[in-house]
Amino acid sequence: MPNAPDLMQQVENMAVAAALERDADRGRLLEILLEVRDAKGGVGISKQGLMQVAERLHLFPAEAYEVATAFPAVNYAAAAPYATERCGDLVCALMHGTDAGVGVCRNRCDGARTEPDPRGFAAYRAAGGYQVLDRLRAYPGERTSLLERIATHQAVGRAGVGFPVAEKWRQAMAVGRTPVIIVNGDEGELAVFKDRFILESDPHGVVEAALVAARITSADKIFFYVRDDYAPIHAIVRRAMKDVVEAGFTDGITLELRRSGGAFICGEETALIASLEGRPARPVERPPFPTTRGYLGRPTILHNVETYFRLRAAWSTISTPEVPVSSLLDAGVVLFSVSGRVQAPGPKPVRDLARLSDLVEAAGGLVGGVELGGMVIGGSSGTIVSAADCQRPLADLKREGLRLGTGGAIVFGADDDRRVIASRMAAYLARESCGQCGPCRVGTGKARDVLAAPGTLDTALIEDLSTVMTEASLCALGRNAGRFLSRLSPLLASQDA
Ligand SMILES: Cc1cc2nc3c(=O)[nH]c(=O)nc-3n(C[C@H](O)[C@H](O)[C@H](O)COP(=O)(O)O)c2cc1C
Ligand code: SF4
Incomplete structure (x- = not known):
């Protein structure tokens, strides 16, 4: 009978083999390391496991080590499982007055503990959802007028800076290479949980908008980049992606969920793109902006979850499926x-x-x-x-x-x-x-x-x-x-x- 360390090593070996079997792509390095961590019950990959991964991905050991140690969520070579509770940050400290903090984390500083109950595909469809996508699939020429509606509606990014959405899309479309779409659901900001709320309530509102964005801009890939410790949301997004693939709505556009690495900086757009490429999440100087040179050098349209969710307001004369948070259709x-x-x-x-x-x-x-x-x-x-x-x-x-x-x-x-x-x-x-x-x-x-x-x-x-x-x-x-x-x-x- 193997002792506990041997058993853990066996689990790791199997997890490494399974992760590499699925897709031995350098860009998935962070995801591979997170998959191994999950298989080990939160304990991070060992040095030996990391070297195995490096060899298969044709990386220098130092490159793999740099990535493994750049993301706290990888929990590299740690003996204890990755801790996602008792963050001890401001709200924990304020409410509980201890150094350790006793709040339940995963950005649930609002105390929300209930299991999410998102609106599913059938209900979203029945409420009028996916009509904008239907329209674009039937009449691809309408992409110009739909983009124009975003411009006249003055839709702006909701991640804080308020940059005009249509302007970003036009910049990406002007490059002459196939764009990539990214939904930024990292939400690493202290005590901000609005994206969690949207994805827990109405994930298809975000998925439809991302698919519409891909069709308007002729993008062929959508990444949903979601905070690592938003575990219930990973399942919700995976389910929503499966629904639209099975419904035949994707027309060759690939959808992929990627998890971030447990650091606030993962949400910064250039750092986010670096992590999708299998590099440490470190911002780079701009310009060039991701809209012209982003993921793998391709034009990249990256918005916050809420930005996508609210785009339906611009298309409201075509379809406004009854929205759980209907007030979000109001720009004010x-x-x-x-x-x-x-x-x-x-x-x-x-x-x-x-x-x-x-x-x-x-x-x-x-x-x-x-x-x-x-x-x-x-x-x-x-x-x-x-x-x-x-x-x-x-x-x-x-x-x-x-x-x-x-x-x-x-x-x-x-x-x-x-x-x-x-x-x-x-x-x-x-x-x-x-x-x-x-x-x-x-x-x-x-x-x-x-x-x-x-x-x-x-x-x-x-x-x-x-x-x-x-x-x-x-x-x-x-x-x-x-x-x-x-x-x-x-x-x-x-x-x-
Ligand atoms: C340290 C840092 C963290 C960030 N984290 C996020 C994030 O979690 N989610 C997000 O949408 N944008 C985040 N941003 C902003 C992104 O870089 C980017 O501007 C934004 O996703 C664009 O979305 P928008 O067009 O919808 O406003 C962050 C920026 C910085 C500097
Ligand atoms: S790039 Fe510089 S400013 Fe930005 S988080 Fe890193 S150290 Fe700070």
Whole structure:
């Protein structure tokens, strides 16, 4: 009878063989490593297993090692299973007040624990779904007018920057090579769970839009890139992909689910593409933008889950299948992820938000005995807003530079220490920095340490760090971390006053 380590080795050998048998493609390296981890009950691949994979994929050992160690979710050579609970990040710490945190993670900071009950293919179809795709399959010439509708509807990306959708598609179509479509469901942002909510509710709304995007732009491949620890959603997306293939809707367009590697940076578009190509998720300088030179050098159209989901609003005169979150068809509605010290945290679609404090009402009010202290707006790359500013007109705050980003809103109380909140955010950013450029790697680490140190805050150092990080970081993680620091000093000073 084999002892436990031998047994684990046997399991690994079989898992490596099975993963390579399925598809020995270098681009699937991350996926192969995750498959082996899953087969081993969360324990990462061993050095020996990794070398086997490297040999079969014709990689240098160092290349395979670089990828295995770049993604926390691979859990390379670890003895214990990959931990997906007790993240200890800001919301955990705020709600439970411990260093370890006791929240259930997988971006369920809203406390959502129920099994998802997504609308299935038949129900989506019966409600009028896939009519836009039907139309395009019957009349391919309508692709021009459908794209025009996206432009006149002024559909914009929902990942935070708000870039016009039609413009991205046109840029990709102008390249003269077959484009690739990517649905970005990484959602690694701190306490943001809107994409989870959409995919758990109505996955076919996203799948149809991605197929329509592929037909309009003549793309031949769609990747659904989903956060690794959104395990229930992997099954939902796989099921939805199977449904459309079996219905004969794909016409040669291939659909593939890929999981991300457990780091916030995996969602940055160039890092995401690198991980799809079997490389570490590290952003690269732009231009060229992925729209012109992306996955394997091909023009690549990459949008957030919510962006695809909301495209149906542009095509509403053709088909608007009754939508579980029907308000998302209204351009004035923002889908906020509200968490923290509120009675009913969760995804909240809100039309024409007048003041940030109205989000507290949308989330059932503050928990008993808590007075509003403020909010962290815009997720990990966001801003801490004081209670007084939460009561001011949102339009004024926006004029002063506030950005809602991906709609994260972490509510805290008057008794919660803003310095602790800031230092938790800084710790998160330091952990998530991919480390390839100095201003971000060193800056986020220093900011974490300075904010966590007892005593008077070294505001001059904070200002310096902010300037360097904002001006010299390669990607938006470092730049936004710098902007976050720039707004901090007056906020912390007003608390101490
Ligand atoms: C550190 C970092 C993480 C990101 N994570 C995500 C993500 O999880 N999901 C997402 O859609 N976009 C994410 N983005 C933005 C993407 O790079 C890209 O701009 C976006 O997916 C485009 O989508 P849109 O056109 O729908 O706005 C991230 C950007 C940065 C800098
Ligand atoms: S800014 Fe930070 S996350 Fe972005 S590339 Fe540089 S080190 Fe990596």
